[in-house]
Amino acid sequence: MRTLEEILHPVTPAQFRAEYEGRQPLHVPAAEGSNKRALLPWDAFNGLLNQSNVWTSERLQLMHQDAAVPPEQYCKLKRTPEGHVWRPAPAKVEVFLSAGTSILANDVLTLHSPITRAGVALGEALAAEVGASVFCSFKGGRAVATHYDVHEVFAVQTEGEKVWNLYEGRVIDPVGYPPGMTQTDFNKDCGRLVSTITMRPGDVLYMPRGFYHDTVTPDQPSLHVSFTVMPLTGRSILSLLDGPALQDAAFRAWLPSADAGGGSLLQARLTELATRLAGIVASPAFRDEVALLQRRLIPRAPDFSLPIRKPATLYRVSGRAFPDMGPMARRVFDWMIEERQFAVEDLVADMDSLSEADIRNALAGAEQAGAVQRV
Numbered sequence: 001m002r003t004l005e006e007i008l009h010p011v012t013p014a015q016f017r018a019e020y021e022g023r024q025p026l027h028v029p030a031a032e033g034s035n036k037r038a039l040l041p042w043d044a045f046n047g048l049l050n051q052s053n054v055w056t057s058e059r060l061q062l063m064h065q066d067a068a069v070p071p072e073q074y075c076k077l078k079r080t081p082e083g084h085v086w087r088p089a090p091a092k093v094e095v096f097l098s099a100g101t102s103i104l105a106n107d108v109l110t111l112h113s114p115i116t117r118a119g120v121a122l123g124e125a126l127a128a129e130v131g132a133s134v135f136c137s138f139k140g141g142r143a144v145a146t147h148y149d150v151h152e153v154f155a156v157q158t159e160g161e162k163v164w165n166l167y168e169g170r171v172i173d174p175v176g177y178p179p180g181m182t183q184t185d186f187n188k189d190c191g192r193l194v195s196t197i198t199m200r201p202g203d204v205l206y207m208p209r210g211f212y213h214d215t216v217t218p219d220q221p222s223l224h225v226s227f228t229v230m231p232l233t234g235r236s237i238l239s240l241l242d243g244p245a246l247q248d249a250a251f252r253a254w255l256p257s258a259d260a261g262g263g264s265l266l267q268a269r270l271t272e273l274a275t276r277l278a279g280i281v282a283s284p285a286f287r288d289e290v291a292l293l294q295r296r297l298i299p300r301a302p303d304f305s306l307p308i309r310k311p312a313t314l315y316r317v318s319g320r321a322f323p324d325m326g327p328m329a330r331r332v333f334d335w336m337i338e339e340r341q342f343a344v345e346d347l348v349a350d351m352d353s354l355s356e357a358d359i360r361n362a363l364a365g366a367e368q369a370g371a372v373q374r375v
Helices: 004-008 013-019 042-049 090-098 113-126 183-189 234-240 242-246 260-281 284-297 327-339 344-350 356-368
Strands: 026-028 060-064 075-080 083-088 102-105 128-137 152-159 162-170 193-199 204-207 211-216 222-231 314-317 341-343 372-374
Touching: 004 013, 004 113, 004 204, 042 102, 042 128, 060 090, 083 090, 113 128, 113 152, 113 222, 128 284, 222 284, 234 242, 234 284, 242 260, 242 284, 284 327, 314 327, 327 341, 327 344, 327 356, 341 344, 344 356, 356 372
Parallel strands: none
Antiparallel strands: 026 204, 060 102, 075 083, 102 128, 128 222, 152 204, 152 222, 162 193, 162 211, 314 341, 314 372
8 A cells, every 4th residue: 555545545635634633533344446454464563573683662562451561571681782771572472462452563664665655645645753552452352441632643454353432532633641631531521422333454543642442352453554744733833933933033132121111112023922923834945944844744664675785876066155055955955065076866865854755856957057066
């Protein structure tokens, strides 16, 4: 699955955006001929689990009756170059599995190429940071109790069945959980059960953030991959305002005292600054900054092809003037000037907030102007 269209088929991306995105859950039953269940079949998941040095107690968690199993009960303390870590012991994990314990495998986005490709597709389509976890459970088990998420969820059922219970409670656009919130609070605030969805192999479920839900495994062992999707929120722009604000003398000037003129001078200055901030935020240049920040979130799939080694294309800065191609190209040119001699492939890797097409367009303009030369 390399595109949002493939992930949601037969629902189109346009229909998803118009009717479901951020609004309501969407269950997409597997279409005839669908291969979505191939995202992570049992043999592939077993292969991941067998890479025992990949896992720590944070990355591979065991859940029994809605509670996390303490690491010391299924892990051994191992010394690594990074220090001591709790490493799951396969034999101990097997003992817990025999008692119906569920597995929650976190941070698997780059461990299995089909998962990586699907995660990249979601990130590109939704301008979002993406993570992936795997939930493995057995009859009557569930990896997590009733809760809501602070991110969007795209769940793909790959083996067995999983029943999702959806409740009437919803928190609007949460960015975190209230301090001290307990499972008792979740159970109290979720409201009444409004629907159940049975996920079968190849089914996809979209769950917007804030919807209360839980899951139960009916009869067969169940396996599903859950993608967490987190686009930027509006408050993300606050981190971008400092630079452009400092370029405006009004933001570098001292603020009047709150006591001067009965507070009217300070109020007038704040009103002026608010107007100037609105102008910054509404400007095309600031929109481009936000777009760059979004692109930095999107995961990128590695693409090694050994034993074939990809050649490096080398350039050097000549000392001639760079052309005026706009602020985005200026970023590329500043990088080139700092490096003096560089590989185009390294440039593309470093400037990951820009598209490769934009980078190569800037390179072509610089080469045509004689500002850089092929080595």
